[in-house]
Amino acid sequence: MRWAGLRTAVAASAAALALAGCSGGSPSGDSVPGASPGEAGEAPGAVVARPGVAYQRTIVFLAGASDAALYAAWDFESRTAPDSVHREVRGWLGREGDWAQFAEERWSAGASRAPWRIVPRGPVRLVVGEEDAIRELYYEEGARGLSVRLGGVVSEWSRPEGGSYRLLQASALLAGRETDGLAIDVLAAGEAEDGLEGEWALLTGPSGFALLLAGEGGRGRYRSWGRHGGEDASWPDVQLEWEETRSFERAYRDVPVLWRFDSPGGELAGEFESVSSHVQALDGGGAVRPVLAVYEVAGEVFVGGERISVAGFLRHAQR
Numbered sequence: 584m585r586w587a588g589l590r591t592a593v594a595a596s597a598a599a600l601a602l603a604g605c606s607g608g609s610p611s612g613d614s615v616p617g618a619s620p621g622e623a624g625e626a627p628g629a630v631v632a633r634p635g636v637a638y639q640r641t642i643v644f645l646a647g648a649s650d651a652a653l654y655a656a657w658d659f660e661s662r663t664a665p666d667s668v669h670r671e672v673r674g675w676l677g678r679e680g681d682w683a684q685f686a687e688e689r690w691s692a693g694a695s696r697a698p699w700r701i702v703p704r705g706p707v708r709l710v711v712g713e714e715d716a717i718r719e720l721y722y723e724e725g726a727r728g729l730s731v732r733l734g735g736v737v738s739e740w741s742r743p744e745g746g747s748y749r750l751l752q753a754s755a756l757l758a759g760r761e762t763d764g765l766a767i768d769v770l771a772a773g774e775a776e777d778g779l780e781g782e783w784a785l786l787t788g789p790s791g792f793a794l795l796l797a798g799e800g801g802r803g804r805y806r807s808w809g810r811h812g813g814e815d816a817s818w819p820d821v822q823l824e825w826e827e828t829r830s831f832e833r834a835y836r837d838v839p840v841l842w843r844f845d846s847p848g849g850e851l852a853g854e855f856e857s858v859s860s861h862v863q864a865l866d867g868g869g870a871v872r873p874v875l876a877v878y879e880v881a882g883e884v885f886v887g888g889e890r891i892s893v894a895g896f897l898r899h900a901q902r
Contacts, residue, residue: 634665637775638699642720644731644755646764647787647879647894652858653678653762654896655731655755656877657686657707657720661698662775667691668698672707674722675861675877676729677896678757682861682877685722685729699772717768730756733766738815740795740808746771748795750785750810765793767896784842784897786855786884792891794853794884796844798823805844807851811886818846826854834864834872836901842880855882855893867902874901 643656654677662669674686688704701717703709710719721730734752741747746769753766767785783797791810798805802825807818827841845852858879865873878897883890 634663635775636698637662637773639769639771640699640701641769641898642717642731642733642766643769643785643896643898644753644764644766645785645787645896646755646762647881647896651679651762652879652894653755653757653764654877654879655729655757656896656898658875659701661702663694663698666694668693668695670702670704672702672704673875674707676757677859677861677877677879680859680879682859682879684861684863685727728757731766732756733768737765737791738793738808738810740815740817742797742806745773746797748783748797748808750793750795767795769898782897782899784855784878784880784895786853786880786882786893786895788884788891788893792884792893794886794893796821796823802839807844807846809851809886818851821846821851827856831862831864831874834874834901835870836872836874838862838874838876838899838901842882842897851884851886853882853884853893855880855895855897858894874899876900 638661640659641656643654646653656675658673660671669691670689672686672688673684675682675684686707688707690704701709706722706724708721708723709717712718717733719730719732722728732754737750737752739747739749749768751766751768753764755762755764765787769783781799783795786794791813794807794809796805796807802823805821805823807821809816821844823842823844825839825841826843828837828839831838840857841854843854858881860876860878862874862876865875867873876899878899880897881894884893
């Protein structure tokens with residue numbers, strides 16, 4: 584596949600989810616996954632979110648190609664029940680090979696017409712601009728503070744089955760030092776009982792190179808999107824395998840530490856490995872527990888005969 588200019592329209596569901604600031608911006612119609620138009624007597628354009636749907640938004644800042652790698656990741660998840668919404672917020676900071684979880688909050692609130700909206704909690708806060716676009720995420724507790732400011736959109740990609748990915752310019756402020764980099768804003772929705780498992784990785788390299796790989800099952804068939812030389816391309820069928828794993832005894836599962844991928848015809852290929860990570864077992868029934876992990880990764884990508892050294896971020900989940 585040759586690199587060609589491509590502007591992928593974000594699916595209507597993702598566009599509605601993208602409105603998720605902390606207030607306002609409620610979508611209309613049935614464009615939101617798991618939502619339906621209001622019943623008789625509801626306000627025109629009202630949306631009713633049905634129970635049993637999970638909404639997830641992950642925003643990650645990364646400056647992985649610099650001498651001092653820096654990653655800041657926020658996870659916002661909500662699950663609808665008949666009369667309530669169960670929410671979770673998590674945050675991780677990765678710096679020079681060390682990871683720390685700086686936020687983890689769980690709570691329930693009454694039923695909402697917009698459960699997909701991000702709701703800040705405790706020391707995790709948001710600054711929202713026009714049309715409810717998130718301009719800044721920050722964490723502040725005592726003397727500790729972290730801020731990520733989101734800038735202009737570089738590329739937008741979406742999956743036909745749902746989900747969207749926005750690559751943005753961004754900057755982070757930590758301990759009085761400002762670092763320029765990129766941010767990835769990921770939106771997903773699905774049935775709560777199925778869980779939003781799977782993994783995705785954003786790999787970056789010199790001259791604005793970026794490659795996103797996303798899959799639902801953890802290995803096998805993935806989709807990929809890339810940006811190189813100011814142009815976008817996509818590969819709808821990429822085979823990704825976990826070449827090496829390690830045992831994570833707290834969850835009685837194996838987690839990957841080395842990944843290898845290629846596309847039919849070999850136009851796109853590469854491998855990357857874990858440089859550092861934060862892996863945690865989540866609450867769940869039975870001895871085998873759900874796993875959520877964030878990684879700093881590094882490796883190389885071959886595209887169109889060109890070899891590119893890359894570094895980046897990977898989010899991994901097993902339910």
